[in-house]
Amino acid sequence: MDLAGIVVLAHALLGILFVVGLVGRWIVLGMAERAARLDTMTTLATAAAPFERLVIVTSSLVLVFGLGAAWLQGRSVLGPLTGGTVDWLFVAVVLYLSNLPLVPLVFLPRGKVFGAALEEASTQGEVTPALRAAWSDPVVRGAHWYELGTTTIILILMLSKPF
Numbered sequence: 001m002d003l004a005g006i007v008v009l010a011h012a013l014l015g016i017l018f019v020v021g022l023v024g025r026w027i028v029l030g031m032a033e034r035a036a037r038l039d040t041m042t043t044l045a046t047a048a049a050p051f052e053r054l055v056i057v058t059s060s061l062v063l064v065f066g067l068g069a070a071w072l073q074g075r076s077v078l079g080p081l082t083g084g085t086v087d088w089l090f091v092a093v094v095l096y097l098s099n100l101p102l103v104p105l106v107f108l109p110r111g112k113v114f115g116a117a118l119e120e121a122s123t124q125g126e127v128t129p130a131l132r133a134a135w136s137d138p139v140v141r142g143a144h145w146y147e148l149g150t151t152t153i154i155l156i157l158m159l160s161k162p163f
Helices: 003-034 038-047 049-072 088-098 102-124 129-135 138-160
Strands: none
Touching: 003 038, 003 049, 003 138, 038 049, 038 102, 049 088, 088 138, 102 129, 102 138
16 A cells, blocks of 8 residues: 555544544533433533544544645645636535634634533532523534534545546
8 A cells, every 4th residue: 555545544534533523422412412410411511522522633634634645646625726627525625624614603602601501500500591502502503513514525525526
């Protein structure tokens, strides 16, 4: 196996880990949201932390190894921006990059609101309406659905290479 093959394999394995992190986080946080007791909720939220770290670390590595694989294979990820055509690789990169603004615009600020609601609930020793509202924030839910949807589309593009 040559260097390009090794980088492609690493990219694929990192992609699998990224998806595992996304789905694992989704499942555990979904269970936490539905929990009736505060101690169960906080335990599950804590249990989601390794999945969150996996998503954060692998998302960056997937991009680096994906760009490296494309470069080693002589492919342009910029497609039409450099006079080429729109292909699956260009679309995948655009979809990947479209997720980046979610971090500063949704996840970080809404995470602070959630943290404050969790702290208030911990002080009161019970699940509060503010904490329930923070768990079911439609903007965060939409951002997670978008993240999962774009990742699914990218995987389909990578596997099928339709254009």
